[in-house]
Amino acid sequence: MTLTGYPRADGRKGIRNTVVVAYLVECAHFVASKVVACFPDDDVQLIGFPGCFPNEYAAQMMERLCTHPNVGAVLFVSLGCESFDKVRASNAVAASGRPVKTLVIQKAGGTMSTVEAGRDWVRGALAEIGTQARVPMDVSELIVGTVCGGSDGTSGISGNPAAGRAFDLLVGAGAACIFEETGELIGCEEIMAERAVTPELGQELRAAVQKAERYYATLGYGSFAAGNAAGGLSTIEEKSLGAYVKSGESPISGLIKPGDIPPRGGLYLMDVVPDGDVRFGFPNISDNAEIVEMIASGAHLSLFVTGRGSVVGSAISPVVKICANPDTYRALADDMDVNAGDIIEGLRSIDAVGEEIRDVVLAVAGGQQTRSEAMGHREFILTYKTFAPIGPACLPAA
């Protein structure tokens, strides 16, 4: 199937053409949000990093996000005294061929003057990128992520296996698909390692899960929320087995870390647990932190499977919400794109829902808005982490 996308200088194509306004410290958040608020009817979105102190992970994430194929232009809003390297970020965006501007509040005359200058620049950027033409795009050029959140005992029976079936169809069509949350794969490391395309990659997958187990043991608890237990899940390995099935049945082609972009089609595991000592608390403090990492690795859109019910979307890349639980679907239907609860009730097969998810992915890639997009959900969160580069066994040659 042929889609269309916005061509970027690095050869990738975007399914959206968003103007991003990025604050570089919490002190600039309000001003940046006021700029975005000037454009209620345009695709102008707010992202940012709240920290004042330097962190290489956050710097690299911002670069990857601001040069994501769905992004057409970038406005950085700085207070002026924070540590974020705004010159490096701006240079990276400029090198990608996108319009970019940095406003420094302390030099621009304060809140009102900066908002006015930002509004004027965004207006010009919208006019400039509004003339960009779309070009043909193949399914094999898509990167799709999957996360699950608000999980319960239905997630692993309906929503996640259906998402896995969609992944198999997309990987079969040449797309790159990414699954993640190694802390929710504890107990699956051996069966997962057997799916790796090389034994060396299998060892890397195993090691990533073992790292997650050590990390959570140090914190004193695993990735298990109260709602998981209320929803019928009893142990981390039960949650893990339910989460793992969203990877489908394709061979695992590689292991990446947040910000690494899959080099070709195939199925990839994202290792989201920081390397080194436990320093920053919980690896991902909310589902949106996971979605942001998917986007930083180039995901054009993400599949989000929920049993308990989540209403989030995301900045930059659309979120397709798949509801695993038929009771939750009835309660939150307006927020859901796909009703996988049909599987629990015996109305449709896993294959049929998997095909629907694939079709929704292609429709959204073609421009159709997801439920969360249409309602204006643009959640975003970026935290502190530290990662070592991936090893040579993580991306075996095709």
Next chain:
Amino acid sequence: MTGPFLLLHAADNVLVARRTTPEGTEVALDSAAVRLTRTVPLAHKIARHAIAPGDTILKYGLPIGTATEAIAPGDHVHVHNIRSNYTPTHALQDADGVSAGVAQ
């Protein structure tokens, strides 16, 4: 897929509720029929047959933990009678899955 409980894998010793199933419901198990002694919420588990302390709990045909006490056929299987073989389940306030203040 019929009846209120699903068998996900032939090797499993638990069944999963495909809808919230009231106390007193008669459930046909392999050995005999049992009556549920409590309401089992959607997606919660019951024992398919008698489970001894220390037995591995199998779901999807794979281990999800270890029984901490004897579990009779038809009993609710959850954080009150099984434990993880990896990290403890910290959401102890939901041990029975129907704690006050947690919407079902």
